[in-house]
Amino acid sequence: MCGIVGYVGEQDAADVLVDALSKLEYRGYDSAGIAVFEDGEIKVEKCQGRLDNLRKKMEEVGKPEGCVGIGHTRWATHGEPSDINSHPHGNKRVTIVHNGIIENYKEVKEFLVGKGYEFVSETDTETVAKLLDYYYDGNPVDTIIKVVSEITGSYALGIMFADYPEHVYAVRKDSPMLIGVGKGENFLGSDVTAFLKYTKDYYLIEQDEICDITANAIKIVDIHKNPIKKELQTATWDVNAAEKGGYAHFMLKEIHEQSNAVKMTISPRVKDGMPDFSETGMTKEELASFRQIYIVACGTAMHAGMVGKYVIEKLARTSVIVDIASEFRYRDPLIGEGDLLIVISQSGETADTKAALALGKERGAKTLAIVNVVGSSIAREADMVLYTNAGPEISVASTKAYSVQIAAMYLFAFELAYVKKAISEDECRKYVKELLEIPDYITHTLDVKKDCQQVASKLLNADSLLYIGRGLDYALSMEGSLKLKEISYIHSESYAAGELKHGTISLITEHMPVIAVATQKALIEKTVSNIKEVKARGAKVYLVCGESLQLEEGIADAIIRIPEVDEILMPTLCAIPLQLIAYYTSVLRGNDVDKPRNLAKSVTVE
Ligand code: F6R
Numbered sequence: 001m002c003g004i005v006g007y008v009g010e011q012d013a014a015d016v017l018v019d020a021l022s023k024l025e026y027r028g029y030d031s032a033g034i035a036v037f038e039d040g041e042i043k044v045e046k047c048q049g050r051l052d053n054l055r056k057k058m059e060e061v062g063k064p065e066g067c068v069g070i071g072h073t074r075w076a077t078h079g080e081p082s083d084i085n086s087h088p089h090g091n092k093r094v095t096i097v098h099n100g101i102i103e104n105y106k107e108v109k110e111f112l113v114g115k116g117y118e119f120v121s122e123t124d125t126e127t128v129a130k131l132l133d134y135y136y137d138g139n140p141v142d143t144i145i146k147v148v149s150e151i152t153g154s155y156a157l158g159i160m161f162a163d164y165p166e167h168v169y170a171v172r173k174d175s176p177m178l179i180g181v182g183k184g185e186n187f188l189g190s191d192v193t194a195f196l197k198y199t200k201d202y203y204l205i206e207q208d209e210i211c212d213i214t215a216n217a218i219k220i221v222d223i224h225k226n227p228i229k230k231e232l233q234t235a236t237w238d239v240n241a242a243e244k245g246g247y248a249h250f251m252l253k254e255i256h257e258q259s260n261a262v263k264m265t266i267s268p269r270v271k272d273g274m275p276d277f278s279e280t281g282m283t284k285e286e287l288a289s290f291r292q293i294y295i296v297a298c299g300t301a302m303h304a305g306m307v308g309k310y311v312i313e314k315l316a317r318t319s320v321i322v323d324i325a326s327e328f329r330y331r332d333p334l335i336g337e338g339d340l341l342i343v344i345s346q347s348g349e350t351a352d353t354k355a356a357l358a359l360g361k362e363r364g365a366k367t368l369a370i371v372n373v374v375g376s377s378i379a380r381e382a383d384m385v386l387y388t389n390a391g392p393e394i395s396v397a398s399t400k401a402y403s404v405q406i407a408a409m410y411l412f413a414f415e416l417a418y419v420k421k422a423i424s425e426d427e428c429r430k431y432v433k434e435l436l437e438i439p440d441y442i443t444h445t446l447d448v449k450k451d452c453q454q455v456a457s458k459l460l461n462a463d464s465l466l467y468i469g470r471g472l473d474y475a476l477s478m479e480g481s482l483k484l485k486e487i488s489y490i491h492s493e494s495y496a497a498g499e500l501k502h503g504t505i506s507l508i509t510e511h512m513p514v515i516a517v518a519t520q521k522a523l524i525e526k527t528v529s530n531i532k533e534v535k536a537r538g539a540k541v542y543l544v545c546g547e548s549l550q551l552e553e554g555i556a557d558a559i560i561r562i563p564e565v566d567e568i569l570m571p572t573l574c575a576i577p578l579q580l581i582a583y584y585t586s587v588l589r590g591n592d593v594d595k596p597r598n599l600a601k602s603v604t605v606e
Contacts (some may be wrong), residue, residue: 001600002087002099003027003073004177005194006158006168009185009215013037014045014063017071020187020194022051023242026250026394027190028600029073030081035088035095036069037165042095046072046086067215070158070168070188072097075600078105079122089121090129093162094136098125099190100154100175101605108151128157136161140169144210145223148173154351154605156205158188170211175604176349176377179203179211179218181232186213191373191602192235193242193392200235204375233375241391249593251395251487255579258403259442262572264389265404266411266435273429275415280368280384288419290340293320294365296328296356297344298603300398300482301405305344306475307571308409314568315417315431325352326606329359337364342412345369346393346401347602348376355606357381370408372401386412395594396601397487399579402479403442406571410435434565438572444563445576451560452577455515455542456584458558459490462513466504467494467578468534469517470527476571477517480578487586487596497530510538515581516556518545519570531555544577546570 003024007016017034032054033046043064047053051073058064072087078101079085087097102108105124108131113119117130128151135146140161148155154174161169170177170188180187180195180202187195192202203218205211209228212219220228247253269276277287293312295305302324309320323333325343329352335341341360345353348371357378360367369382372390379385388404411432418428459465465484467477474496481494495504497516508514514534518527528551531541535555543556546564560577564570586593 001027001075001602001604003029003190003194004097004099004156004158004188005071006069006170006188006213007185008068008166008168008213009182010067011185012065013067013069014058014065017069018051018055019197020189021071021073023193023196024073024190025051026396026594026601027073027075028396028595029075031074031083031086032072033086033088034064034069034071035160036064036066037160038064038066040162040165042090042092042160042162044088044095046088047083048081048086068166068168070097070160077101077605078124085121085123087125089123089126091133094129094132095160096125096129096132097158098128099156099604102128102151102155103153104151128155132159138163140164140167141210141212141221141225144169144171145225148208148223156190166214168213170205170213171208172205173207174377177205179205179213181218185215186218188213192237196235196237196239196242202233202235203230204233236374237392242394248587249395251397251399251583251593254393254395254400255576255583256446257391258400258576259439261390261400261404262407262442263439265407269411270432270436273432274425275411275418275428275432277386277412277415280386282368282384284419286366287416289338290318290366291338293318293340293342294333294335294360295320295322295342295344296325296353296360298325298350298352300402300479301344301346301353303475303479303482304402304405304409305342306478307406307472308342308413310472310475311410311413311568312416315413315423316420317422318416318420325350325356329355333359335360335363335365339365341365341367343367343369343378343382344405345378346372346398348373348378349602349604350378351604351606354378354381370405372404396596396599397483397582403572403575406575407435407438410569431566434569438565438569441563441565441573442576445573448560448562448577449580451558452580453584455558455560455581456588458540458542459513459581459585460588462490463511464491465513465515466507467492467515467517468497468500468527468530470497470523471520472568472571473517473520473523473527473574476574476578477515479575480515480517480582483579483582484585486599487582487591487593488589489591489597490585497527500530500533505533505537508534508537508539510540513540513542516541516543517574518543518549519574520567524549528555544574
């Protein structure tokens with residue numbers, strides 16, 4: 001989704017802004033632009049395409065020279081990607097960059113057209129720029145307050161008023177924005193990675209707070225102009241964590257970081273060999289009392305929830321409903337008092353997950369957020385939060401965030417099973433011990449790289465493939481399939497292996513490769529039968545299974561064997577070959593692995 005940056009200081013603003021925007025590229029975008037005060041005038045450069053296009057353009061025409069400015073990467077919502085629709089928008093008096101969607105922009109536009117304004121772009125953003133211009137009375141804060149009271153929807157806005165060339169203004173609602181606090185310089189950023197290179201200190205801007213930022217001062221007021229005092233936050237993420245560090249792609253780096261990420265997520269939540277969720281404030285009695293658990297999320301995070309469901313139901317004998325956030329929010333779910341809603345989100349800003357959380361709260365459920373980004377909206381809005389300490393995930397295709405989400409789900413399941421007396425203390429300790437050993441096993445599992453590369457070379461020209469598995473293997477193959485789709489652009493579907501006969505097996509020909517996952521002992525024979533069925537119909541089969549599994553000769557065209565741990569924990573290892581198969585297929589097809597087409601890292605609009 002769009003990214004906003006801002007700079008006020010003594011450095012060359014264009015350089016800082018473009019550099020900061022490059023750190024937000026991972027969010028997904030289709031055009032970029034900056035506005036800088038040059039000799040007291042607002043100068044804008046913007047164009048469609050990658051940041052390199054903007055850099056090239058500025059090399060040709062000269063970059064705006066100055067020390068104050070705002071910048072933007074746009075992910076088109078209203079109007080196609082084009083130079084005209086790119087941000088910043090505005091005029092010589094007021095210029096803005098915007099994330100989010102202005103819902104009443106048509107009414108606002110009509111009003112402004114009636115006042116004689118002309119519009120050049122198809123964006124909702126331009127209406128906000130013109131409305132600011134319309135109400136501008138010489139006082140930026142008053143003007144911003146007037147405008148935000150008239151627009152609806154979600155927004156994070158970076159604003160420059162020509163009369164105030166040493167200031168950048170900001171305001172947000174339902175779209176994140178932070179102020180990076182430096183020495184003699186300050187920053188704006190949609191997330192900390194934008195300014196991490198310059199400072200780790202930042203303020204979180206809350207709903208409808210209006211910020212006036214200069215090089216040496218940050219003034220924040222609420223909508224009634226009451227001054228707001230903020231607590232300074234310090235990012236724990238290392239600046240190197242947001243760099244590729246010698247890997248060809250962020251995705252490959254993040255796959256390698258999984259061992260450490262899982263360790264960082266699990267270790268702090270284990271005390272004396274038992275799960276410890278005291279940081280959430282939830283008592284054991286309360287945990288044991290929930291009637292129904294809902295896990296709601298989107299995409300990969302929802303798939304982590306599927307693993308959570310299997311494990312919680314198996315160990316804690318408590319019913320779990322997993323739902324896609326965009327469905328949950330509109331289906332009038334039965335959630336209410338006495339239920340627990342767990343929302344899972346890497347970014348903590350996903351619009352549908354946020355709405356699902358709000359609905360759960362409204363209906364009286366207790367809410368727990370499993371989130372990676374500290375201080376994100378979902379983390380702040382939930383009753384309880386459990387941070388997955390994966391560090392920044394830059395690649396659009398989620399890998400380490402998934403692994404830490406499932407690790408958190410396991411620990412939660414162990415604790416719930418224990419407090420509900422579905423497992424004994426000894427059993428709980430045994431599970432926790434095994435989970436603590438998983439990071440080492442993850443490292444060993446990475447040895448399957450070569451095998452995955454070979455499988456990828458076989459999938460390269462496929463038009464479509466199937467992932468099959470049963471039980472936890474099915475939950476996992478959903479994620480394997482999504483990973484392949486999103487970065488290789490090859491269609492795939494995941495299917496519960498036993499369901500093939502009920503229709504889908506008609507798709508099987510020699511042109512439909514099948515990736516089978518078989519790690520669950522009680523189900524292996526069944527899955528093997530399904531493998532035989534598809535093989536008999538000509539499919540090439542690539543099997544992921546444990547290293548000691550005895551199989552008939554020729555059962556599959558390639559077998560990727562991974563280390564074996566307690567079968568309930570196998571998804572923590574099995575995820576790795578599936579991620580690597582997707583990764584290498586994307587690389588071999590020459591795709592932009594870290595920034596797949598049409599996708600955004602953080603889906604902050606519906
Ligand atoms: C896929 C992927 C997405 C996200 C989904 C939710 O690789 O990353 O499916 O999992 O958009 O995002 P978060 O976790 O930020 O809520």
